Amino acid sequence: MTSDYPGRTRTRSAPLVLPLGRSMKPLTRAALHTIVKGIFAGAAERLRLRGDGFTAQADLLDHASAHWLRHTAGSHMADGGTDLRTVRDNLRHASLTSTNPYLHAPDDQRHRETEEKHRIDW
Structure with a gap:
């Protein structure tokens, strides 16, 4: 048994995503990718049916993935x-360098937080 999270244990053979239908085999990465892409493709098609004003959003969904x-x-x-x-x-992620791109805080908010939490009492 392994533990990926404190207080939780799971066996290595337990699938991350359970099988669909009657199959007892776990979903492969490729199968899960196909399902997710299909969901996004269906959503994109529904947006296109709403009119030309939704084309850009539909095009974006066409590129979406897991x-x-x-x-x-x-x-x-x-x-x-x-x-x-x-x-x-x-x-x-192995390091914060890989995670930094997820930050989207505007510069003003970043500056305020820095001033609030990094004070030097001179």
Whole structure:
């Protein structure tokens, strides 16, 4: 047994994503990719049916993937104030350098936070 998270244990043979239908085989990475791409393609098609005003959004969804969701989750964690070290660990990045691109805080907000939390009482 291994533990990826404190207080939780799982066996190495337990699939991350459970099988669909009657199959007892876990989904492969390729199968999961195909499912996610299909969902995004369906959403893109529905947007296109709404009219030309939705073409750009539909085109964006055509490029979406499971990895895109990973980046989105990282960005939302960082934008929501989650400590960058936690975001790094959740995304299994080796260093903060890999995680820094997920930060999208505007310069004014970054400056205010720096002033508030990095005071030198002279």
